[in-house]
Amino acid sequence: MRSQSIAKGSAVFLSLLAGHLSLQAGTPLRLGLQVGLAIPATSDLKVTTGPGPGPSCGLYGEYPLSETQAIRARLDWTFFTQGTQVHDSPGLHQQLDTTVQSQGLALDYLFHPSWLDRRWSLGGSVSLIRWNVDSSNRYETPAGVFVPSGTSAWSRAGWGLLTNYRWTEKAEVEFRFVASHYGQQNLPARVASLNLLLHF
Amino acid sequence: MSLSRRLACLPFAVLLGCTGGHRSGDRAGTINWTMTLLPATPSLIAGQSVQFSASTPWGNEAQWSVLPATAGLITPGGLFTAANTPGPCTVYAAWSKDVRYIASTTVTIRPIPAAAVISPSLVQAFGAQQAVTGTSIANGAVVGESVPATTATTADQAVKVRHGFDPPK
Secondary structure, three states: OHHHHHHHHHHHHHHHHHHHHHHOOOOOOEEEEEEEEEEEOOHHHHHHHOOOOEEEEEEEEEEEOOOOEEEEEEEEEEEOOOEEEEEEEOOEEEEEEEEEEEEEEEEEEEEOOOOOOOOEEEEEEEEEEEEEEEEEEEEEEOOEEEOOEEEEEEEEEEEEEEEEEEOOOOEEEEEEEEEEEEOOOOEEEEEEEEEEEEEO | OOHHHHHHHHHHHHHHHHHOOOOOHHHHHHOOEOOEEEOOOOEEEOOOEEEOEEEEOOEOOEEEEEEOHHHEEEOOOOEEEEOOOOEEEEEEEEEOOOOOEEEEEEEEEEOOOOOOOOOOOEEEEEOOOEEOOOOOOEEOOOEEEEEEOEEEEOOOOOOEEEEOOOOOO
């Protein structure tokens, strides 16, 4: 329910941003699509998601502030791989499967340093991230099996660093590192991602 | 190597770093989180019920199970009713919102005790020989002997006791 609210809120936010910016005469607002791979970079998140890369996708609107600066509003979804933890002890075989998804609404700031090739840009971002964890905990004992399952969700702030490389006029490659927290115990959750940005 | 090329290599180096270093100890350390389950190790007679409660610092909605399933029934609210089979069983509770939070406790189910034989007019008495030093007062041993029953009642009629001896005056 809350994630739906965030999705709706995010869509409204992006629409308003796009609408506001497009009202300004001559503003070359660029909308685009993002696809990429995300990898968990903290130990607990790796255990919960599995250490491998998961796909991500998103939408964004980019607005140049000047020749060397731009801001970018972005809504993205990341689907991490399933994490499986197995524990064996006398009389008990336990398997915990967890699937993590995150939904982020971010505002990026990008700039082109004069000492760097014009194709490169660096930046930072602030974001609101909705984490969803589906978990299934299978207890097998000689007396029987107990398999509870459930879903948890948390909204947390995040911040990030990013590097962009303009490949062509329509395509950019982006490396992004985002730090946030998740879980009831507010554990660190850091994610590195490599994305392809396609401008419409 | 130019700065641009070094920067281009950076993302891949970081990504490689992120994929490595997975410590196996993390798995055992995070598979189960603490959940409180009360009462701890209860003992009850076959057919009796006990109300369990489970909680985490963030909520107390739980999914319940009893193993073996033949040991009794447990409701979604945590009310456990023992079946007629004596023996130990285990009650499990997992927090509904995050089943990594899980707790269990052992329940001992005792057999139903033999029914007491009640006679309205006789009670069975057990005792030992008693003597009062310096007197001739002495009582013989009374072991399982049926003696006439007497009913004694407290002054406010709150307690009524049936026994085999006259109550003290």
